Amino acid sequence: MATSVQNITILGATGSIGQNTLDVIHRHPERYRVHALSGHSNMTQLARDVDRFAPDVVIVPTAERRKELLDRLSRPAPEIRTGEQALVDVAGSSDADAVMAAIVGAAGLESSIAAARAGRKLLLANKESLVVAGRLLMEAVQAGGATLLPIDSEHNAIFQCLPEGRVQSGVESVLLTASGGPFRDASMEQLIHVTPDQAVAHPNWSMGRKISVDSATLMNKGLELIEACWLFGLQPSDIEVVIHPQSVIHSMVRYVDGSVIAQMGAPDMRTPIAYGLAYPERIASGSDRLAFNELLSLNFDQPDRERFPCLRLAEEAFDAGGTAPAILNAANEETVAAFLEGYIGFTDIGRINEAVLCETEHQQVHSVEQLRAVDQMARECCRSLVAKFGV
Numbered sequence: 488m489a490t491s492v493q494n495i496t497i498l499g500a501t502g503s504i505g506q507n508t509l510d511v512i513h514r515h516p517e518r519y520r521v522h523a524l525s526g527h528s529n530m531t532q533l534a535r536d537v538d539r540f541a542p543d544v545v546i547v548p549t550a551e552r553r554k555e556l557l558d559r560l561s562r563p564a565p566e567i568r569t570g571e572q573a574l575v576d577v578a579g580s581s582d583a584d585a586v587m588a589a590i591v592g593a594a595g596l597e598s599s600i601a602a603a604r605a606g607r608k609l610l611l612a613n614k615e616s617l618v619v620a621g622r623l624l625m626e627a628v629q630a631g632g633a634t635l636l637p638i639d640s641e642h643n644a645i646f647q648c649l650p651e652g653r654v655q656s657g658v659e660s661v662l663l664t665a666s667g668g669p670f671r672d673a674s675m676e677q678l679i680h681v682t683p684d685q686a687v688a689h690p691n692w693s694m695g696r697k698i699s700v701d702s703a704t705l706m707n708k709g710l711e712l713i714e715a716c717w718l719f720g721l722q723p724s725d726i727e728v729v730i731h732p733q734s735v736i737h738s739m740v741r742y743v744d745g746s747v748i749a750q751m752g753a754p755d756m757r758t759p760i761a762y763g764l765a766y767p768e769r770i771a772s773g774s775d776r777l778a779f780n781e782l783l784s785l786n787f788d789q790p791d792r793e794r795f796p797c798l799r800l801a802e803e804a805f806d807a808g809g810t811a812p813a814i815l816n817a818a819n820e821e822t823v824a825a826f827l828e829g830y831i832g833f834t835d836i837g838r839i840n841e842a843v844l845c846e847t848e849h850q851q852v853h854s855v856e857q858l859r860a861v862d863q864m865a866r867e868c869c870r871s872l873v874a875k876f877g878v
Contacts, residue, residue, distance in 0.1 A: 494522035495764070496577060498546075498598050499589035500536055501529040503695055504612045504638065507756045508587050509536060511764060514773055519764065522583045525574055525590070528552075534559035541565070543582070546573045574598040579605035585764065587638070588613045591697060592820055593813075593862055596620055597855060603627035603635065610763040612638035614714045619813040620858055621717035636763040637718055641711055643759035644737035644750035645719065654719050662739035662747070663715060664731040665790065666690065668703040671730060675794055681833035683826060690732075700823045701797075704836050705790060709801025710819075713812050716805055723802040730788040735777065753777055796837040800844060810850045810861045817865035818843035821873065830877045839876060843869045 495512060499505045505524075512519045525546035526533035537545055538561045545567045547553050553567050568577070578586050578598035585608035588599045595613035600620070602609045604627045611617070616624050628635045637643050641663055646652040654661075669690055670678060687699040694702070701707035712726055727741075739749040752758050753775040761772035792799040797819070804811040822836045831839065847865045852858065 492517070493519050493584040493764075494582060495519050495585050495587065496523040496580070496583040497521065497587045497589065498523075498525045498574060498578060498595065499527075499587075499591065499613070500524040501526040501532040502589055502591060504589035504756060504760070505587070506532075508589070508610075508760050508764075509540065511757050511761050511770075511772055512540070515770055518770070523577045523580075525577070526552075526556075527590075530555040530559055534561075537565065538562050544568060544577055546577055571597065575601045578602040579607070581605065584608060585610055587760075587763075588616065589638075591615075591695060593619050593816060596624075596858070600624055600627045600855065603633040604631040606631040606633050608634045608636070610636050610638050610760070614639060614710050615816055617714045617717045618710050618816050619862070620852065620855065621713070621812070622852055623855065623858075625717055634766075635718075636766055637714070638756075638759050638763050639711060639714065640754075640756065640759050641738040642715055642718055643762055645715065645740060647750045647762070648738070648740040648748040649719070654721065657742050657744070659741045659743045660725050660727055661715060661719065661721060662727045662729050662741060663708065663711060664729050664734075664736055664738050665705065665708040666702065666734045667730040667732055667788070667790070668705065670703055671732065671788075673794075675834070678794060678834050679832060683829065686826070686833060696827060697820070697823050700826060700836075701819070704797045704833070705795040706797035706801065706819050706823075706836070706840075708790070709798045710816070712798070712801055713805045723805055728790050728798065730790055732786055733782070733784075735782065735785060751777060797840060800837065800841055804844060807849055809852055810858065811844065813852075813858050813861050814847045814849070814865040815840060815844050817862045818847075818869045821866050821869040825873045825877070831873055835873075835876055839869060839872045842872055 497505050497508050521540040521542045523544040524542045545565055553569055575597050579601035586602040587610045589612040593615045596616045599616040686703045687696045689699045734754040736749045736751050739747050741747050755774035757772040758774045761770050804815040818840045822839050825831045847868050
């Protein structure tokens with residue numbers, strides 16, 4: 488059992504993962520306290536969290552956000568730092584026992600790498616860190632001696648289904664489950680007319696707008712496939728993507744003797760968060776218990792890569808290697824934002840993502856600075872295509 492209180496840093500505290508992490512921490516004050524929080528735009532929520540959890544450090548992006556946060560606080564302010572370098576410094580600080588990396592998008596890359604290099608216990612909910620810079624992050628984990636625990640429900644499930652959390656002899660394949668999103672049964676004609684409000688209404692999970700759209704296009708599953716390849720040393724051919732609408736089985740591992748081991752539970756992100764915080768122990772997460780008497784059926788199907796090309800694009804990007812996944816990720820962040828703002832249609836997301844992947848030069852990955860430049864090139868290419876093909 489834990490004998491001392493652990494200090495936790497939460498990067499991306501105001502998002503859904505950050506809020507669920509704070510909920511789990513609140514349930515176990517004898518085990519955890521908040522050392523640092525970061526927020527980007529929602530200073531109202533960040534102020535509530537600061538007032539409630541009294542962190543030592545808070546990180547916000549700008550001086551303007553700092554003033555906005557100060558205006559909303561009800562208690563004496565902690566140390567407030569600003570800017571990207573502050574995120575990196577706090578992520579690598581020895582003052583925290585674990586870092587929850589929950590910043591959405593490529594913006595979370597450098598802080599994730601910093602935590603890994605510093606040998607922290609890294610709870611990785613920012614899949615883009617592995618998608619964009621998988622080799623760099625895994626090298627940082629090895630060099631720093633960090634403990635890397637995946638928080639995405641699917642990768643956390645795979646980790647739990649593998650002996651010691653890693654692929655060993657006897658593993659035949661990994662089965663990555665997907666809910667299929669809100670449009671799994673929609674025709675191509677129906678997909679053309681999908682609205683942003685429809686796309687963010689996920690049937691099972693409570694998530695942010697960007698990741699909800701990614702779930703609807705199956706890009707989220709494509710990014711998770713790339714993430715799984717880096718986490719577990721796999722190739723896309725080693726991974727079976729399975730549509731499972733109930734989201735009860737979070738992922739599975741198939742063994743050569745015919746056994747399939749699955750991790751099941753209610754669709755609640757507090758379960759993998761609690762697993763990561765307490766590993767190798769287990770603690771109560773606050774999630775509902777799975778009621779087997781209420782499970783009328785568990786259904787499975789194959790994904791349709793014609794209607795949902797983003798899954799295919801992710802497989803192709805990983806196979807291409809180098810900067811291809813970073814290009815795809817940057818393009819997708821831009822197209823999803825354009826869709827949510829009404830500039831392009833739902834089916835344009837995959838079409839433009841594929842065009843950017845084809846038109847932007849692929850390179851071998853050497854550094855974070857290079858990835859920043861590639862990211863910017865891909866975004867500029869994407870914006871020009873959005874302007875050309877927008878509705």
